[in-house]
Amino acid sequence: MAGETPQSVEVVKVGFLGLSDGKREPEIVRVQLTSDSLVLQREETVYGNSLAAISSQVNNFDIDSNRERSVILRRQKSGGLGLSIKGGAEHNIPVLISRIFKDQAADQTGQLFVGDAIIKVNGVNVEHSTHDDVVQHLKNSPDDVKLTVRYYRAATPYLRAPAKRSRYSSETCNGNATVAENDTSNSEWKTPPRSPTVPLTGGRYEKRWTNILTIPLAMAALTKYQTGTDKLRPNSFEVWGGDGVTSAVLHCNDVTEVSDWCRVITTAIAAANATFIKISNDTASPLHQITHMGWMSERIGASKSFQNWKPRFVALRGEDMFIMDTPPVSQRDWVRCDRMYKLHELMCKMNRDQEVLDDRLYCLGVQLSTGESCYLSVETKEELTLWLGAIQTATHHAVRIIGRKTFGVSWQRRLSALTLDFTSGFTLYDGENKTVLWTYKFSQLKGSSDDNKSKIKLLFQSPNLRHIETQELECPSLQALLFSMHAFLSAKLAAVDPMFVRSLANMAV
Structure with a gap:
């Protein structure tokens, strides 16, 4: 069917x-x-047992394509003119009748057919007019509309081809709207006059989807x-x-x-x-594997009175989070993305009921180490849970990709470099001679505190487990250090005990 x-x-x-x-x-x-x-x-109601049979019979009609015909249509209160049109000067073809509706005005004349080009409307030549111009002529016509038409055999492939853009719209010419961008070969095909020697066999009206x-x-x-x-x-x-x-x-x-x-x-x-x-992923390098992607909505505006939501396509790929206006269809789209954030330098948090900014319920905030932030929304709690888990997984993957991250710090008034290494943990190097000043495993970190400006205090369990050693550092990029520490610690814990990390994710939701 x-x-x-x-x-x-x-x-x-x-x-x-x-x-x-x-x-x-x-x-x-x-x-x-x-x-x-x-x-x-x-x-819809169509004529004939099959479109293939109709197409075959239509192509055998003996039609004089050069002969113009004049037809009077009387607009009906229900159904209007009973036809749809397609084409126009912007498509380099005349405006064509693309659909005729059974038992309505155009069908009742018995003189109009799919494939007829509209040459004149009430005596006004529209052969080279645009689609919208012809629509206006038809809408502004009195109830009795005189159409001058000529059958246009070359239009058959155009009328029967799917539209380039399939967007829902009304197709009936009822005096209020005439839009026919969706016409397909499944329209009712009212055939043009045929030669007496070529009978149309096996045809009947049928309802089809x-x-x-x-x-x-x-x-x-x-x-x-x-x-x-x-x-x-x-x-x-x-x-x-x-x-x-x-x-x-x-x-x-x-x-x-x-x-x-x-x-x-x-x-x-x-x-x-x-x-x-x-x-x-089958064709991408290990550094560019996609963990998750899909549409979210981003809140634009600082207050409930002045806010707007914009659809964003979000992708977690390699060590980055991409936020785009449209999905990537080529490698260039990834490269040209305006908003790309390092996963190990951001923090994601699900907003509780008392923390949401408006009537959208399932939201998460993305805080960047630079101080920027974005507020994203999804449709369901399940979808929010999926995104939180995917971001966590992608962050762990990103940490394994980069392996280590170094920050310039000051320790005991000495310029130093603190390195976070996925394998070995924390290591502090002297800024001048690069010698190791101290080192701890991630498992030795027992706590930390900071002044939210530049100073951080790290509490490590001593190797002999007898006391806590305190290391005070000053870092100009404190937020980036804190976010990276969280990412490395979470990735390390996931590698040791994945079940514990999954339980933490469930508790967060």
């Missing part, structure tokens, strides 16, 4: 939801969630919030593709249905992203 999802693709869930363009009442559509895409379908929008799940996003705000949509949610343009707002009957659809869609998106990550 035309428009059906191929059987080779696993269908995860099917249901009927309302599709909204934000201007009209939601249209009931069939929603099919497959393993790799979200497919929206509309029930035709695809009107397909959103690939890889790097897609789902949100229950109204665009740019912290306000939840009432019983609805939005899904947009990785291009950030293709989107659909879907309406459900109740909160339970919303939760169910959001759960299965986000699970499918996560699986599609995991597949993409695996493929990318």
